Amino acid sequence: MKLYYFSEMPHHEFPDAEGEKYPSLRLEFPNRFFRPEKAQANYQRYLDEYELADQVGFDGLMLNEHHSTPSCVNVGVNMTAAILGRTTKRAKLLLLGNILPIEDNPVRLAEQIAMADLISGGRVLSGFVRGVGVETWWANTNPVHNRERFEECHDLILKCWTAPGPFRWEGRHYHFRHVNPWCLPLQKPHPPVWTPGTASPETAIWAGRRGYTYVPFLVPFDVARELFEYYRQGAAEAGRTVTADNLGFLICAVTADTKAKALEAGRHFVWRMGPTLRGPVEYFSPVGMRSRAGQRFAMRARPRSLATMSYEELVDGHFIIAGTPDEVTDRFAHVQRALGIGHLLLEAQESRMDHATTMRSIELMGAKVIPAAAGL
Amino acid sequence: MQARETTIRVGGIDVHVWAGGQGEPLLVLHGAGGNRGWTRWLQQVSERFAVWAPTHPGFGRSGDAEWMDGIDDLARFYLWFIDAAGLGRPHLLGHSIGGWTAAEMAAMSPRSLERLVLVAPVGLKPDEGDILDVFYYSPPQLLGMTVHDPTTIPEWDELFGHPPTPEQAEIAERGREMTARLTWKPYMHNPRLARFLPRVTNPSLIVWGREDRIVPVVCGEQYRRLLPNATLTVLERCGHLPPVEQPDAFARLVIDFLGGSARS
Numbered sequence: 001m002k003l004y005y006f007s008e009m010p011h012h013e014f015p016d017a018e019g020e021k022y023p024s025l026r027l028e029f030p031n032r033f034f035r036p037e038k039a040q041a042n043y044q045r046y047l048d049e050y051e052l053a054d055q056v057g058f059d060g061l062m063l064n065e066h067h068s069t070p071s072c073v074n075v076g077v078n079m080t081a082a083i084l085g086r087t088t089k090r091a092k093l094l095l096l097g098n099i100l101p102i103e104d105n106p107v108r109l110a111e112q113i114a115m116a117d118l119i120s121g122g123r124v125l126s127g128f129v130r131g132v133g134v135e136t137w138w139a140n141t142n143p144v145h146n147r148e149r150f151e152e153c154h155d156l157i158l159k160c161w162t163a164p165g166p167f168r169w170e171g172r173h174y175h176f177r178h179v180n181p182w183c184l185p186l187q188k189p190h191p192p193v194w195t196p197g198t199a200s201p202e203t204a205i206w207a208g209r210r211g212y213t214y215v216p217f218l219v220p221f222d223v224a225r226e227l228f229e230y231y232r233q234g235a236a237e238a239g240r241t242v243t244a245d246n247l248g249f250l251i252c253a254v255t256a257d258t259k260a261k262a263l264e265a266g267r268h269f270v271w272r273m274g275p276t277l278r279g280p281v282e283y284f285s286p287v288g289m290r291s292r293a294g295q296r297f298a299m300r301a302r303p304r305s306l307a308t309m310s311y312e313e314l315v316d317g318h319f320i321i322a323g324t325p326d327e328v329t330d331r332f333a334h335v336q337r338a339l340g341i342g343h344l345l346l347e348a349q350e351s352r353m354d355h356a357t358t359m360r361s362i363e364l365m366g367a368k369v370i371p372a373a374a375g376l
Numbered sequence: 377m378q379a380r381e382t383t384i385r386v387g388g389i390d391v392h393v394w395a396g397g398q399g400e401p402l403l404v405l406h407g408a409g410g411n412r413g414w415t416r417w418l419q420q421v422s423e424r425f426a427v428w429a430p431t432h433p434g435f436g437r438s439g440d441a442e443w444m445d446g447i448d449d450l451a452r453f454y455l456w457f458i459d460a461a462g463l464g465r466p467h468l469l470g471h472s473i474g475g476w477t478a479a480e481m482a483a484m485s486p487r488s489l490e491r492l493v494l495v496a497p498v499g500l501k502p503d504e505g506d507i508l509d510v511f512y513y514s515p516p517q518l519l520g521m522t523v524h525d526p527t528t529i530p531e532w533d534e535l536f537g538h539p540p541t542p543e544q545a546e547i548a549e550r551g552r553e554m555t556a557r558l559t560w561k562p563y564m565h566n567p568r569l570a571r572f573l574p575r576v577t578n579p580s581l582i583v584w585g586r587e588d589r590i591v592p593v594v595c596g597e598q599y600r601r602l603l604p605n606a607t608l609t610v611l612e613r614c615g616h617l618p619p620v621e622q623p624d625a626f627a628r629l630v631i632d633f634l635g636g637s638a639r640s
């Protein structure tokens with residue numbers, strides 16, 4: 001099983017009591033609490049951590065993108081990929097990912113991902129996501145078009161990468177009279193495509209049909225298995241065989257020299273389960289963004305929100321794994337056996353987890369956990 | 377006057393319609409809250425006019441129109457509806473997004489219509505303030521902001537007094553999706569509509585609630601300035617739903633205007 005290092009690059013540099021005065025940390029928490037001098041230092045620190053993760057042997061570095069929120073100030077996944085493409089040597093760069101529905105120019109996106117693939121020597125894994133509602137508000141994209149735009153944006157990017165230019169694109173949502181990008185990916189026919197899932201059966205089926213790597217995020221095991229079934233259904237329709245390499249899973253994980261230290265560090269993940277997801281449903285799922293079938297699945301999939309769970313419950317449910325390297329390895333093996341996955345994505349830094357703790361966790365993962373996981 | 381429900385097929389879409397009354401035809405276009413049925417003010421107006429109150433595509437029991445992208449599509453659709461229903465040259469009354477639709481129809485084809493009644497229409501960018509972002513709030517929050525004082529609304533209990541059944545909630549969600557489809561960006565207005573409104577010389581009545589927290593009253597002044605033959609009536613102690621909040625006064629205004637002295 002391959003392991004991936006991931007940080008949301010949080011900006012938790014404000015008094016929590018201030019954030020609690022607003023209906024949500026996303027969209028409404030005023031950006032006067034953004035501290036550029038802290039962010040300047042944090043970006044350096046987060047990039048150092050990614051670089052160490054590459055050096056100690058992580059199979060991949062996962063990057064994501066959000067907007068209008070202190071929970072993630074990685075506001076340009078392709079910018080970060082370009083930097084790490086140059087400063088790292090070996091690990092895959094898993095962009096998970098570019099938020100397709102809010103993108104008005106898929107051709108530019110195709111070029112930027114291609115450039116990151118070229119700079120990194122062909123190490124890009126190109127994840128495509130639908131985004132949460134917050135990004136739809138941020139971009140002011142009509143949520144009722146979310147899935148249509150996701151699929152059409154994807155189709156145009158793939159065509160940019162695989163069809164000779166120049167060509168014309170006159171679609172439902174995208175219109176380009178002259179497509180001829182002079183920047184194409186190194187990997188052929190194109191960088192591998194990944195897709196995350198939290199609740200939409202449609203996305204799982206869509207990914208299965210295309211053989212893309214599909215990664216549920218922080219859902220209970222039974223929900224992940226159900227989503228994988230939808231994925232297999234899509235794969236079967238297309239006559240594809242599903243292997244562990246098609247399936248991944250995302251959890252939060254940290255290790256330390258002692259169990260006590262690891263459990264202490266693991267508490268930082270609670271911030272991303274509750275406070276950063278707090279807010280009206282309209283912010284996260286504006287009208288029409290999810291199909292009504294997707295909504296019904298989401299209701300079943302999340303009988304309890306992560307925000308209502310205690311730290312101990314989050315640990316018991318494998319949403320957070322924190323322990324010594326041996327303990328963490330055992331838990332990872334359990335996840336692998338439970339889900340039959342080939343890729344485990346580790347959100348391995350959060351909130352105010354400090355640099356020293358994060359770096360030590362990365363070192364220990366490299367020394368003890370990654371070699372063990374490789375045999376799983 | 378008994379109302380009846382019927383279906384009229386326009387452009388491949390089945391449009392559910394409440395119809396009733398006798399007299400000159402009056403086409404009534406509902407707001408984003410959907411078609412509330414044969415309510416008190418419609419009953420009163422139908423004593424003098426043949427009222428046609430269709431449910432917009434994508435709402436209630438009307439068919440889907442996922443291809444529509446804006447209110448101009450809905451306006452063209454209802455000009456077609458007038459032909460399909462054989463309404464001749466009707467009066468046109470629209471509320472909120474229905475008012476915007478009515479204004480677009482009048483700007484597209486003024487001679488297809490007699491008189492125009494616009495009730496708290498969106499459609500213009502306010503000179504001051506903003507149109508409330510209705511998608512940013514839950515339906516119960518929004519209802520609280522939509523009306524001025526629920527205790528003064530005679531039909532409150534029958535219209536809003538009970539939590540929606542799952543089926544009603546699903547219909548309401550579908551209506552919100554259609555509203556988003558039609559109005560998302562630019563939000564609730566057409567930057568070019570103001571250029572075309574001076575073409576509309578039809579006698580026009582604009583009605584607003586003084587306490588409207590959804591669409592600023594200043595928009596009423598803007599419509600009045602842009603429409604060459606319009607008057608503005610602002611109802612005191614009234615929010616965004618004059619036909620529901622003050623049904624008797626509203627019905628009287630409409631009847632007086634449509635059948636009023638200017639016509640005799």
